[in-house]
Amino acid sequence: MLSHPGHLIARHRRVLVAGLLAIAAILAIILLLNGSGTTARASAPMLPSYAAYTALSSTESPGLTVATPGSPAALAAKGPVFPANPPGGMASHGPLVASIRRLPIALPTVSAWIAKSADGGICVLVSRHESVNGTYPLGISCEPAPLSESGATSEIETDGRKTVTVGAVPDGVSSVRVAFTDGSSETVRVSRNAWALESDAHIANTRNVVGG
């Protein structure tokens, strides 16, 4: 049985319209991906993840005593003590004990550590090898999530001594340009995510230098 010629023309038209609509849809998707999509990707910052901090995956012992302050273990410690079961904000925003790793720094009189924070950020812990009134104070700084490209820094001050600053930056950062509050500046080399310095002035800001 032969089809009516009018039905054939109508069917061809429907196929043609469907084909044109399909082509239009494909073109629209391509334009979205290569047009506004590219703009969105370019403007969104590429934030680092914990994988960008190689120091966090170190298998070296952190060498930091974790104990209840005032306990025999804390009193016997020959260095700083990270409080076991800390209260308040240190529990919700502070370092996760299991993630604490030593941060290799060039200052021979200071020890430093890096850790993940309880709320997904990054922490830097710093202590001088010199005791203050019979204890080794531990300075802790935590940047809340999300992780930033600038990393985290921590300064500690003790009367009559220079300010110690330690920073942790993501992989790929080779040095950090440090501007001080007195107007001076200094470039510090980064080694395995870490940089450190002693200074008379406080730090006003830092800028990471990526690569060579």
Add this chain to the structure above:
Amino acid sequence: MIAVLTCCGVFAAQALATEWAGNGYYLASGQNGFLNYKVNLYASEGKGENRAVCAGIRSYGNSCVGRGYYAWYALSFYVYNEPYLHNHDTEGGYFHGWYF
């Protein structure tokens, strides 16, 4: 029984942070803010409202951080002393301080 005691012990330990600065606690740039009396503490905690802050214990030192960061200064034992905050920022602002 042990689990209950352990649980209660953890909650008791975590409930000991005392907020001594907050609710509009203002410091000008470079200004210190002291509790003004001594307490038993082993750590000082500070957080600025978008301001750089130092958290310290008088006679022991302090720990300073940039805007948005939390700062702690912790000792290995309790001392009878005074926690303080320092506005580490170039601008005045509001701060929160705790000790435990």
